[in-house]
Amino acid sequence: MRDDRRTRFEKVYLDTYEQILGYAMRRCDSPEDAADVVAETFEIAWRRVDDLPPGEQARLWLYGVARNVLANHRRGLIRRHTHQTALRENIADLYAHTSPTGEESELRAIGQVFRELSDDDRELLSLVAWEGLDAGEIASALGRSRNAVRIRLHRARKRFSHGLARAGIEFTPTSRAARVPTWRSS
Structure with a gap:
């Protein structure tokens, strides 16, 4: 029974990893953050392997999981927002002096x-x-x-x-x- 679950998880992982990574990369500020989101997404998938829907629905289910993981990730980023805001303002001032x-x-x-x-x-x-x-x-x-x-x-x-x-x-x-x-x- 354990081998069936592992095989199922491995297949879903191999079939969807690149798509879930792309999803996270386009929504995170850094590749490291995206890697964390993907790792947590697949950790949840492993823990809930019995809940994984069959076939193509597994990818869509993983998008939903990744979306929730990203929401948690974003809440953590809010705590660091004040420092980043000051940096962004400094960068914006630099760009204001150039003519795009x-x-x-x-x-x-x-x-x-x-x-x-x-x-x-x-x-x-x-x-x-x-x-x-x-x-x-x-x-x-x-x-x-x-x-x-x-x-x-x-x-x-x-x-x-x-x-x-x-x-x-x-x-x-x-x-x-x-x-x-x-x-x-x-």
């Missing part, structure tokens, strides 16, 4: 608009753009209905689009804003 190109300015503005979205909106948009998940897969990963995810995703896209417009970024099919990130229909 038009594309660099637009990318910064896009990033700023994205960071101003709620955590939920950023997560939904990131799952589509970075993880390539459709509404059904996101619903499974987040434990929501497909319809609820579609509605929330539509609203998140709309808020992002309005934020880009407020920042003076034209959103056309050929603009940089339209290419970063590329949205999939769901």
